[in-house]
Amino acid sequence: MKAAIICLVGTLALSGCNTVSYGGPGLEPIPGSITYNGQPRTKLTKSPVGSAFPHNFIDQYGRQVEETYIIQPDRSLIIAHRQYKPIRFFGD
Secondary structure, eight states: OOHHHHHHHEEEEEEEETTOOOOOOOOOOTTTTTTTTSSSSSSOOOOOOEEEEEEEEEEETOEEEEEEEOTTSSSSSEEEEEEEEEEOOTOO
């Protein structure tokens, strides 16, 4: 009986880990972002809601930027993370 209760509590605890939601406002798009001029015209219909994907580009100042997007339930994109990569000279 104790094992069944422990299993049930563990199952309930792990089931909360599977839900993906991002309630934050996201980051403002910058030139080079997928959403800079608004949402893309094509909808990501085959990708599951809540999935994330990266996008790499060079911004207007010549810095390499890596952004992570999350697909919202209405199939719009939100920028969840942005990272500026260091500029490397001479193949360092």
